[in-house]
Amino acid sequence: MREASVFTVLTAALVISWARKMSVPCSLSARFKGSFAYFTVKDRLPQILTKVIDTVHRTKSAFLEEYGEEGIEAEKKALAAFSKLRNELHTDKPLLLLMDNLPDTELWNQYLEHQQSLLSENDQPSWFKSPWLYVECYMYRRIHEGIVLSPPLCSFDVFKEVKNESFFQSQQAIIALCTYLQELAKKIKDVGEEQLKEEFFKLLQVSLWGNKCDLSISAGQDNSQKSSPLASLTDLQSCILVNDTDHLWTVLSHGMKMRSSQASVSRVDIVLDNAGFELVTDLILADFLLASKLATEIHFHGKSIPWYVSDTTKSDFQWTIQQLRAANHRWMSKCGSNWDSNLKKEVWLYHDHLFWTLPHEFCKVAQVAPDLYTELQKSDLILFKGDLNYRKLTGDRKWDFTVPFSQALNRFHPAPLCSIRTLKADIQVGLKCGQGEQLTSSEPTWMISGQYGVIQFSALI
Template identity: 50%
Template structure:
């Protein structure tokens, strides 16, 4: 893959993303997993929806089989045909690509970001075309299992959060910066638990995330934690109020728990007064958080016999009721556009984020969209790779699962590759990348 300091605009002919063999191998595996999940759910669907549900499930499975064949045989991309609000955007974009290139994009000859997003949108189309299964999330069982499999790690994390919050309330002198760093990095490494990178196979956190921080420290290739902390602290000085923070979420399960604990820390320790969580409108990249997933998580914590889980769940429910926390949805997060097109494609969302004091973006897909999924020189400054997307100061918390990255030092990539040939794609290496609107 060639590298350039001046990447071209993302287009249907852009091959600066994953090699198409990655698509050829990976996407059919995910679609096969979906087909297997559908087969296992036959009895449950029939019990809940009757014969109509059974017929819908057959229709859904047929759509997935057709889609898998299209991927494997490198068919042209076709328009979306359901009734969701985003259909016009998807199909207009397809027309833009055809006008630009002269032909419809094909699976192995198009930007990986576009076709991967398109695949998940087609999975949703299969549900939308059913009468009874429009809200069907074929990934739900996997997401919920990942939460239950991570119970011990969650309990350890929440007990630690409870203890430091109580110590702070009692007036004990604590190292705020050190605590901030810990909770930020727990949230960062929570991103390792990504079901899409494992094609939906089990991926749970089974050990204490706090005990692993020291072990993971050398794996952070870009660490702008100090700048992030300073920026958040300065909001009160420069604006006279605590920060209003937006968090663009990634995965459900354990990662969502780390994000909620980080948000609680920000509020309890006076670094933020309001948190806005941005979730996906539809099931997305196997394990991404939907509104249902967010509510389900809180409800599970409420029902827990752990005093720490139930206590924080009640507190977080109150946060949602009094608007300290908000959960919002926008179709833009489940489109294929890089974020530097947000202002023109979705001006309302961009204007909303411009009112934020700080934005955290979680995970690999958000990072890819930040930098356009382009083959930047590794040493390109992160703010430069944003290509003008800077509605507010922002920080990307990402474990690397795709081959694009910026902000590294000279020679750093070669050194890491000598240790780990798969360093860009296996989720074992991470960045905490910061860009300040004012810089």
Template identity: 50%
Template sequence: MSGTAEAPPLSAKDKNSFAYLTIKDRLPVILSKIADSVYRLKGKIKEEHGEEGTEDLKSLAGCISKLRNEVQTDKPVVPIKDGRSDVCVWNDHLKELIANTGSPPSWFESPWLYVECYMYRRIQEAAELCITLKDFDVFRDQKEKSFCDSQEAILVLMEYLHNVVGEFKSGKQLDLKHLFENFLRVSLWGNKCDLSISAGQDVAQTSSPLDQLHQFEPNILTDDTEAVFGCLQRTKVTKGRPACVDIILDNAGFELMTDLCFAEFLISFGLASKICFHVKAFPWFVSDVTPYDFSWTINQLCASNSIYMSKFGSIWKQYLEDKTWQVAVDDFWTLSFPFNEMESRCPDLHARLAKSDFIFLKGDLNYRKLVGDLAWPFTTPFHVSLRGFHPAPLCALRTCKSDTVTGLKDGQADDVNTKDEKWLINGNWAVISFSDKMS
């Protein structure tokens, strides 16, 4: 494929497609699980907020039930009605879609990316319309359970981090490139722990992530690790300082821990001087990181009985205080737009990222937005599928959970398909895709 010709959008029109199964089957399951979680919290909410909280809970449950019915019966999408700052953006975009097609989008006939994002925005609307539960995260218990159930793997990872950082600071000669590869891969495979892809079912990392690296190595379809490492090293030469890095986060729980350990490695080994973590403005795709999730995780580490967890919890809290690490929130991450529209839709964020030396984007949804959630031929060069999105050199770390991927070699997709027919969607295959140029 040459040029930047558009591929068609992924939608739910084909009933054999994963998109159809996602909307028709998985999304109602997620909504049902939310309703169950809300019901189980009835006593706790009443104790904390009284009768007003009980009424809010009934309202929230009713909104979720209504939304579930709309999904299952393919109702038209309706405007958002709460008071969040992004309401006008969502509703103006809905008007654009209606003007382009002549009718409102519906769940089974519209681009998958739009309706899936819209569903999570409607879930947040249900909370926003409450009086006492505006800050209620319907996914919080699941996220925190995922973190707690992954303690064994987290301890192994943090002990490894402690040891290599200690050896480096003591002057021991270490293979920097090999260690970078290890921490990058741990962050990559941490993306397997996704509560959205599992329809909100329990997901935890229970074995050593380091022991699994060799096992998963053949499943990395595109591996631009060397180019990523070289780009970060060149920054020290060209700018006379380590890189300022942005990490667009995905999931809370174990994956966030792998990202924090990777960030610590970059700081400790002089590959980065500043790191900005980008989180979601509200609960999103079940397990995505919010500001609360980020702070809660650091606080859990500080309070841990593990010397490794408490040590790095304290170090990372200090990083946040002295601005070595920063946490940033922007509404753009919880909109449905592909990233090539960021400059026109959200110029301030694009300008902010253009000041970065390097951007890491975690997970499947960020990847889908990078490539527009389009049905690109698998051999389309990654930088072409970005369609001009290039505020800075960037790398997507993504385990495949949806049926779009680019940058593969000729025949590679067919070869993988003979080994695993669900390779596009089961999270067992991955890409480390790098771009340092415009399409």
């Protein structure tokens, strides 16, 4: 991380200066040497690809056992595709059209053509010249292509092993949270409004700090939660740079009071980020929202394919609930059973629209995926978890720190929404005047270390 640790001091002034000359700030990109985007494309993405290659190679015997010689041939084909991809990345080769035939293939290839149209006639989109958000998403989509074009391995999740390990390595923290939730559930009907508000604030912060466990940032290295986050919440308060929790409480409590006089639905959507410990914190929060009657139904949105190492897929979502349900610990098992029941009763619903694994920023949802936008408009509150969602909400551009969050959303506003994120990319808006500069001076890595977080709300415009 040393190379990235000085990026702010070396390049932030240059990037901001360029951005200010434009009506819309420039995209973050690896073309800025010394930036976190440059460090990611140069070092972190190749490390992730190397781990993917290693995972496929180590699974060779399992492929042989399940598929025979066909499995071995598929393994060789996938390894060749990933090695080629890593070489393209290392040498800044032009980005290529996808060759599979999945429902999103045409959209990806159209996006590449759009990127080409923004360049001069003799230039081509490439790893170090194109927007960071695009090339990083593109790498994960090419990984999926390598698996899809290597039948019968088409459903193999190259990140499943590390996601599962992260879950098991966080067992003590998960036990602590499940125990806390079940003890709270016993008295939830007798809890007054002020205490209910305190519990909501507490579990929302648990969900925030759960976002530290990001395997794409650690390049697949152990990044699990070893101890209960509940004990450290007070100490972490000062690390929340924007805390709009009161606004969320206003939205949710108002809905609860309205429902006391009439039968109505109060829907909260959670656009998920990481599997493992973070997903458990999100499920804990969702359970509390139902039990407290702050919401009557929760809609979860995950990824349709393996993504950014640890992002939640439908398989991860179901596996996590079944792991808790089958656990030896009383309260873990109770949580798992309750959550499985919530799904069966359809007060919890899971969605995995393909838009979440496209390279587009979220202001394009209405244009690219109008069905998804219409679905999100049904929500009373949308919670966007994690760094990638924040980057897509704000267009992954080098905004000034004080630009209002609602402005950076660029008219994306299907419903009242909130970003819950620990900072792991060099982008942040909605800060007080001088706040970002002061942090840059005292802690050059504040935007990428994961030590700071935001709970950042924007009302429906």
